[in-house]
Amino acid sequence: MRRSSVGIREVAEAAGVSMMTVSRAIRGVEGVSEKKRAEILRIAKKLNYVPNSNARSLAVENSNLVGISLPTFANDVFAEILAGMRGTFEGAGYSSVIDTTEYSPESERRWVERLLTWRPAAVILTGVDHLPDVRAKLQDAAIPTLEIWDVTSDPIDICVGIDHEAAGYDLGRYAVTLGYRSPAYVGAPLGRDRRADARLRGIKRAFDEGPCSHPIRVAGRPERHAFGAGAAGIDELLQESRPDVVFFLNDHMAFGGMMACGRRGLRIPEDIGIVGFNALDLTTVLPVPMTTATTPRRQMGVVGARNLLARIHGVETERTTMLPVALIAGETTRRE
Amino acid sequence: MRRSSVGIREVAEAAGVSMMTVSRAIRGVEGVSEKKRAEILRIAKKLNYVPNSNARSLAVENSNLVGISLPTFANDVFAEILAGMRGTFEGAGYSSVIDTTEYSPESERRWVERLLTWRPAAVILTGVDHLPDVRAKLQDAAIPTLEIWDVTSDPIDICVGIDHEAAGYDLGRYAVTLGYRSPAYVGAPLGRDRRADARLRGIKRAFDEGPCSHPIRVAGRPERHAFGAGAAGIDELLQESRPDVVFFLNDHMAFGGMMACGRRGLRIPEDIGIVGFNALDLTTVLPVPMTTATTPRRQMGVVGARNLLARIHGVETERTTMLPVALIAGETTRRE
DNA sequence: GTAGGTTACGTTAACGCTAACGTTATTAAC
């Protein structure tokens, strides 16, 4: 027989009422007179009573935990999506358990497995590519699931994101109309980031459709950080020949690339065009505004969280929500 | 009588053994023959058995959750500290529940309150300034607690960080020796970020001690993002007169400030000196290396997590661990 | 062949909380 910490029973004894009355008083539900409720709360505070969420979740068979899986924290994109989601969830009384997969599907799988033991109210995953196991487990457990940042017509449950291939295509098309004919791409190794791969496909398609087909050179090795990776990508490309425009996986890599160009005396946009992605804060202070595309990151988080909350409460929502991406015509590419 | 989901009991029935044997088999503890264990695991998998951490935590009176509170995700500093911690914790089988306070102590208090209902194995807070309530609750619950990024001689439990005032002093002293006499500081509004405030105090002290005392002008309003805030700070300073050196709260603000200087035709370092803080990735690709200071962010996370793990397992450790900060003499300040 | 030890299990009673239902006062209605 243990008995040490103060639980609902101790409060009940001290207040001279039943446990159920204490439970009701603390949860703020009906069935207790206001006078007695105040008295009970006073005693609970005096005894340093701390509710036990484990016991509560066990009894009611659910929790107020939301599991969120992101590829990495080292990227403003995900930080902003996260901010959008958390703002909405916090307001609704949910706590978030966050994980980063570092772009490893297997790591995501392991995390989902662990998470499910906590009976979360909902799960949020980044992207729409997951191991079959993950999909099966989530659907089997019938847990509201949101896939964010990318979209598909066949989500695990619901998804909110942008069309990455279309975004890539728009950027590529824009470059084609500006007269660029010798494109290159600097990103992550293929297969690591499916969204980046999709954008590259879009860019390629735009150039394939162009007045004539133009092969796109692809560079990019994993590096310590995005800035360095962008610079290294430029170095790699220039060892062979000079492309007339370079698309980057994101703005940070593009900035690194710009710096590398500067070191080599290449003028932007006269000698080489630079195209980023995301329209991150950094680009707003550059002397030359960057050609890039805005992604509705915060909005994505808010909309996603809202839809998911509806789902939790049993309200049916759109399964797939696609948000718009807007091209920003900067000055790191030629003018029309 | 409910009974729907499959628990340890269903597995036990299907396997023709007692619940306790299933519990032992699943936890991998002694007391089950290898043959029977394999059989049980096979059946558990077939039944899609998912352990219930709530029930487990309730029964054993602890959990494998670690609560982590950060000011914000929108800052590489905290992302890197986090990465260091998580790497260590994941390896030890802990999951992290992360919160961001947005620099509000009251928000931190509410979160700690909510977190404690989950009976976490440990709690990590940023900085050493917390509401009295937070300190009391954590010590009362006897939960291993780590304060990170800043240090104090009287932590809630243990702390790992750097001496921010000393770091500021070193930077200030360096500027004094370079001959700067008209310093300015661009940061956050006072009181918002205690660590930044401490660094400013250090810088001030260095100039007070200098060959003669030099008042430091302070600028900085809250802005949408760090880059913009840095630029706005420069604009604000230059409305009055030109300082010969400007210290920034961090590298990102410093970069924004540099861009603002560029727009106004000020040459760095000839016309104005720039000093950042943290040595973030961004600074490694700049054409002019920035004068700043490296903070051991990842190491801080690793050391902190390690100490905390020791604490969880009842091993006594150093209560206060101070990590070194190294000045980086870049070219955004005069040469000696 | 019995004492002592070990291995492989099973039984029972919590862990702290809440849903569902039961009971007792209080009020309202006619």
Added chain:
DNA sequence: GTTAATAACGTTAGCGTTAACGTAACCTAC
């Protein structure tokens, strides 16, 4: 003044898991 409705509580039985203890079978040793 009896009946019906309602508000304010209490009782009981779980939720899924594990600690602690119990037991039976099997070995080993002398």
